[in-house]
Amino acid sequence: MITLTINKISITVDEGTTIAAAILNAGVTAFRKSVTGEPRGAVCGMGICFECRVTIDGIAHQRSCNVIAADGMEVVTDE
Amino acid sequence: MNKVTTDVLIVGGGPAGMSAAVAASGNDDVRITVVDDNPRIGGQIWRAELGKLKSVEALELLALLDQQWITLVNNASVFSNDGSSVLAETPSGRIQIEYKSLILATGARERLLPFPGWTLPNVLGAAGLQALVKGGLDVQDKRIVVAGTGPLLLVAAEYLTSKGARIVAICEQTTNKKLDRFALGLWRSPSKIVQGISLRSKLRGIPYYRNAWVTKADLQSVTIQHFGQTTDIECDMFACGFHLVPNIELAQLLGCEVADGFVSVDDYQQTSISDVYCAGEPTSIGGVEAAVVEGKIAGFAATGQIIEANSLFRARKKTTAFAKALDQAFELRDELKTLAASSTIVCRCEDVQYGKLTDHDDFRMAKLQTRCGMGACQGRICGAAVEFLFGWKDRSVRPPIFPVKMENL
Amino acid sequence: MSYDVVIVGSGIVGAACAASLSASRLRVLVLDSSGIATGTTAAGMGHIVLMDDSEAQLALTGYSRKLWNTLAQELPADAEYEHCGTIWVAADEDEMNEVRRKQIVYASHGSDAEILDGRALRELEPNLRGGLAGGLLVQDDSVVYQLCATKFLIERAARYGTTIRTGTNVIEISDDGVRLENGEVIAAGVIINAAGVFASELSPELKIVKRKGHLAITERYPNFVRHQLIELGYLKSAHGSDGDSVAFNVQPRITGQILLGSSRQFGVESNQIDFEILKRMTNRAFEYMPDLKTLSTVRVWTGFRPATSDNLPYIGKIPGHENVYAAAGHEGLGITTSLGTAELLTSAILGKKPAIPIEPYLPSRTITEH
Numbered sequence: 085m086i087t088l089t090i091n092k093i094s095i096t097v098d099e100g101t102t103i104a105a106a107i108l109n110a111g112v113t114a115f116r117k118s119v120t121g122e123p124r125g126a127v128c129g130m131g132i133c134f135e136c137r138v139t140i141d142g143i144a145h146q147r148s149c150n151v152i153a154a155d156g157m158e159v160v161t162d163e
Numbered sequence: 164m165n166k167v168t169t170d171v172l173i174v175g176g177g178p179a180g181m182s183a184a185v186a187a188s189g190n191d192d193v194r195i196t197v198v199d200d201n202p203r204i205g206g207q208i209w210r211a212e213l214g215k216l217k218s219v220e221a222l223e224l225l226a227l228l229d230q231q232w233i234t235l236v237n238n239a240s241v242f243s244n245d246g247s248s249v250l251a252e253t254p255s256g257r258i259q260i261e262y263k264s265l266i267l268a269t270g271a272r273e274r275l276l277p278f279p280g281w282t283l284p285n286v287l288g289a290a291g292l293q294a295l296v297k298g299g300l301d302v303q304d305k306r307i308v309v310a311g312t313g314p315l316l317l318v319a320a321e322y323l324t325s326k327g328a329r330i331v332a333i334c335e336q337t338t339n340k341k342l343d344r345f346a347l348g349l350w351r352s353p354s355k356i357v358q359g360i361s362l363r364s365k366l367r368g369i370p371y372y373r374n375a376w377v378t379k380a381d382l383q384s385v386t387i388q389h390f391g392q393t394t395d396i397e398c399d400m401f402a403c404g405f406h407l408v409p410n411i412e413l414a415q416l417l418g419c420e421v422a423d424g425f426v427s428v429d430d431y432q433q434t435s436i437s438d439v440y441c442a443g444e445p446t447s448i449g450g451v452e453a454a455v456v457e458g459k460i461a462g463f464a465a466t467g468q469i470i471e472a473n474s475l476f477r478a479r480k481k482t483t484a485f486a487k488a489l490d491q492a493f494e495l496r497d498e499l500k501t502l503a504a505s506s507t508i509v510c511r512c513e514d515v516q517y518g519k520l521t522d523h524d525d526f527r528m529a530k531l532q533t534r535c536g537m538g539a540c541q542g543r544i545c546g547a548a549v550e551f552l553f554g555w556k557d558r559s560v561r562p563p564i565f566p567v568k569m570e571n572l
Numbered sequence: 573m574s575y576d577v578v579i580v581g582s583g584i585v586g587a588a589c590a591a592s593l594s595a596s597r598l599r600v601l602v603l604d605s606s607g608i609a610t611g612t613t614a615a616g617m618g619h620i621v622l623m624d625d626s627e628a629q630l631a632l633t634g635y636s637r638k639l640w641n642t643l644a645q646e647l648p649a650d651a652e653y654e655h656c657g658t659i660w661v662a663a664d665e666d667e668m669n670e671v672r673r674k675q676i677v678y679a680s681h682g683s684d685a686e687i688l689d690g691r692a693l694r695e696l697e698p699n700l701r702g703g704l705a706g707g708l709l710v711q712d713d714s715v716v717y718q719l720c721a722t723k724f725l726i727e728r729a730a731r732y733g734t735t736i737r738t739g740t741n742v743i744e745i746s747d748d749g750v751r752l753e754n755g756e757v758i759a760a761g762v763i764i765n766a767a768g769v770f771a772s773e774l775s776p777e778l779k780i781v782k783r784k785g786h787l788a789i790t791e792r793y794p795n796f797v798r799h800q801l802i803e804l805g806y807l808k809s810a811h812g813s814d815g816d817s818v819a820f821n822v823q824p825r826i827t828g829q830i831l832l833g834s835s836r837q838f839g840v841e842s843n844q845i846d847f848e849i850l851k852r853m854t855n856r857a858f859e860y861m862p863d864l865k866t867l868s869t870v871r872v873w874t875g876f877r878p879a880t881s882d883n884l885p886y887i888g889k890i891p892g893h894e895n896v897y898a899a900a901g902h903e904g905l906g907i908t909t910s911l912g913t914a915e916l917l918t919s920a921i922l923g924k925k926p927a928i929p930i931e932p933y934l935p936s937r938t939i940t941e942h
């Protein structure tokens with residue numbers, strides 16, 4: 085099992101889980117704010133749409149569907 | 164910066180790319196490199212579940228790849244070419260890979276079309292939701308409506324059901340007539356994707372509507388148009404995709420000839436540029452069999468194994484016919500062009516509304532004035548939408564074809 | 573239909589001329605072989621900036637900047653006009669001397685500019701690296717999304733009765749009018765060549781060459797950069813040499829995106845991205861702003877500046893012609909100087925006294941080749 089934080093809340097997921105899946109499993113639906121402020125979430129699941137972007141370990145605009153969760157990661161959504 | 168040289172470079176590690184690698188390795192003298200932007204090899208159909216490949220076919224191919232003189236590079240997204248090399252971004256920086264021949268096996272993506280509510284966080288692609296579930300998303304007891312068009316709706320519905328989701332309805336926009344004609348032709352192509360259609364037996368009990376399409380969605384329900392009537396269906400998630408569009412950006416960047424949105428290839432899967440081959444969905448949407456056979460032909464041809472390549476031409480004829488049948492069966496109906504309201508967002512990256520686009524004559528002007536298609540996805544989503552809505556085609560592709568860290572440019 | 577004025581080119585320069593001339597009740601026709609603002613204007617950076625490479629440049633940029641600041645009140649939101657100011661960044665004491673010189677010149681021109689020491693600079697722009705000597709803050713400079721500004725100027729011209737024909741290639745300009753590719757001849761009292769880098773193809777008397785530039789734009793990082801930042805070495809890069817050069821030049825967009833320039837290359841025809849010079853350009857920027865390295869870059873593109881050998885545009889009657897005028901050759905300042913150009917040209921055509929002397933920009937000026 086892997087433990088990471090999403091918006092400062094600690095959660096545990098199965099090994100191999102993508103950050104996008106971890107976020108949704110944690111009950112968070114708004115991954116990012118669109119340029120006009122709308123909440124957006126993952127759409128394509130395959131790194132194409134860029135709607136699932138979040139900040140991972142301080143680096144913004146990362147596609148969460150393409151990143152596998154690792155221990156200690158800090159994920160921040162809705163920025 | 165890391166610089167690597169190889170004889171055969173394969174971009175894309177889906178069925179087409181993996182098959183190409185195995186075929187190419189029949190020639191002992193060549194070094195082969197496969198790059199893919201996913202954390203695991205496999206492409207879309209063989210996408211790893213929770214990091215593990217499950218498909219038997221994929222595991223067999225992977226075992227073959229393991230034994231051969233083949234380098235697999237995951238998490239590497241090719242963003243540009245530079246002479247006879249490509250530039251890729253990896254988590255540890257940029258790599259430059261020089262090649263003698265190149266096989267493009269970049270697959271396809273889902274076509275998404277705008278309708279009121281399509282940008283809500285509970286609305287996803289159909290294959291997209293499936294991919295997320297493979298990545299560990301829990302859909303147990305979730306009520307899901309699956310809609311759009313194409314065989315993947317059924318594949319996705321079956322998969323989601325197997326993971327405990329409650330599929331409330333499946334809505335296929337195409338007509339009975341087209342579907343029946345397609346089903347009749349199926350005995351001629353014993354394709355995997357066809358299993359999708361036969362999946363209907365597994366999906367018994369789930370309302371399956373043909374001639375039905377979404378007109379709007381909100382956080383609790385979707386509205387479906389079906390024979391002149393609209394029905395609201397309650398659900399937790401809405402999975403909606405309109406078949407596939409090929410990933411041809413890299414081929415375009417290299418200058419390969421493109422016709423009707425697909426990369427043109429000759430009998431040996433060679434593009435208009437010599438030593439650049441293309442296999443799988445960038446050449447036509449024909450499912451996994453097509454990807455495999457085209458991948459093999461490309462792999463053989465790129466390494467001088469011509470007899471082996473020739474022996475597969477007949478098999479490819481079948482998959483090509485199947486691709487055509489798919490195309491006809493799931494042609495988009497004109498009503499889908501009228502779904503977006505003036506305030507409906509078309510370009511999700513830059514939040515450009517439908518009403519802002521109708522003033523423009525072509526994609527270039529619309530891009531420059533509204534930034535439609537100029538955001539992070541670089542028009543991968545809205546490009547296919549505006550092509551359908553307005554007939555706009557866009558041929559301008561510039562590096563980087565994916566956003567990259569500035570230091571990796 | 574007959575026209576008083578035909579303008580060839582609907583970049584920002586042609587558009588500004590059309591707006592100004594039609595406001596003076598002239599019947600104007602604008603022709604463009606492509607679409608509105610699809611030439612160099614589409615590729616530029618949109619920095620409205622006071623520059624003092626020469627007395628004449630200072631006069632034209634200063635006059636134009638004033639016109640922009642007035643027009644700002646009328647610009648639509650999509651023109652994204654922002655009064656963000658410029659900071660000229662000085663790396664060392666040598667460059668601080670240049671800061672002090674520049675401040676005096678700007679002040680004598682009536683433009684306030686504030687000298688910043690290293691600390692003040694870091695306070696205003698925390699993402700600049702430490703150890704820089706300081707800078708000059710020019711408050712009155714701004715940034716505009718020039719594509720929508722050009723559309724606004726064209727729409728204004730259209731409201732004053734201007735006709736616009738895009739997709740119309742002009743193959744010849746003479747004192748009587750213009751000839752189109754399809755053979756059609758359009759007569760007009762005055763013809764303005766505003767064809768950007770193509771101006772000398774129609775008027776060989778104008779010596780304009782292409783000077784290629786690269787730009788890169790990032791995803792949105794609000795407040796990462798707050799002013800347009802330019803290294804003082806920029807002047808050396810912009811005008812000092814004939815070889816390839818790069819300079820640190822970064823712009824905050826209202827959207828939170830960061831637009832990074834800039835490179836300069838003569839003698840390159842291909843519009844393809846040149847990764848070698850791009851790398852030089854980004855490395856130069858990292859020397860000033862190391863954190864740019866990890867920012868996600870969405871797009872890179874190139875454009876051709878219409879360059880003249882003395883870095884001043886051609887504005888006015890072309891020698892050897894009665895009715896043909898030039899409004900071309902604005903190099904890397906044409907977004908800024910478009911408005912001033914249009915006013916000067918309108919005065920010249922109407923026989924009025926120009927707001928600033930037009931002589932330095934007349935095509936008839938003797939240019940010493942370098």
Ligand SMILES: Cc1cc2nc3c(=O)[nH]c(=O)nc-3n(C[C@H](O)[C@H](O)[C@H](O)COP(=O)(O)OP(=O)(O)OC[C@H]3O[C@@H](n4cnc5c(N)ncnc54)[C@H](O)[C@@H]3O)c2cc1C
Pocket residue numbers: 128129130174175176177178179180198199200201205206207208209239240241242268269270271272273290291293294315318355356407410413442443444445450451454
């Ligand atoms: C989301 C999705 C799910 C699907 N699920 C199914 C399914 O369950 N069943 C089914 O029968 N069919 C499915 N399909 C159809 C499927 O695409 C084909 O059947 C088959 O996978 C095609 O194989 P391919 O090798 O041509 O392409 P793909 O399998 O798509 O492989 C292409 C690979 O190339 C990579 N790539 C692309 N561009 C670059 C680049 N620039 N740099 C690095 N790597 C790159 C991609 O990430 C991908 O891994 C799905 C399609 C999609 C889009």
Ligand SMILES: Cc1cc2nc3c(=O)[nH]c(=O)nc-3n(C[C@H](O)[C@H](O)[C@H](O)COP(=O)(O)OP(=O)(O)OC[C@H]3O[C@@H](n4cnc5c(N)ncnc54)[C@H](O)[C@@H]3O)c2cc1C
Pocket residue numbers: 580581582583584585586603604605606607608609610611612613614615616617618619620621740741742743766767768769770771774784785786787833834874875876877878899900901902903904905906907908909
């Ligand atoms: C990288 C870069 C950064 C820049 N940054 C800035 C900046 O920050 N600030 C600033 O002030 N300036 C900047 N500039 C400069 C500015 O963009 C140009 O000076 C300005 O856009 C020139 O405008 P124009 O109207 O003369 O030319 P264009 O915009 O090129 O317009 C000319 C038009 O004429 C048309 N045309 C050409 N030939 C014909 C023909 N035969 N018949 C019909 N039509 C024809 C073309 O289609 C075109 O639309 C930058 C330029 C570049 C390349």
Ligand code: FES
Pocket residue numbers: 104125126127128129130131132133134135136137147148149150
């Ligand atoms: S969900 Fe589309 S890029 Fe991640």
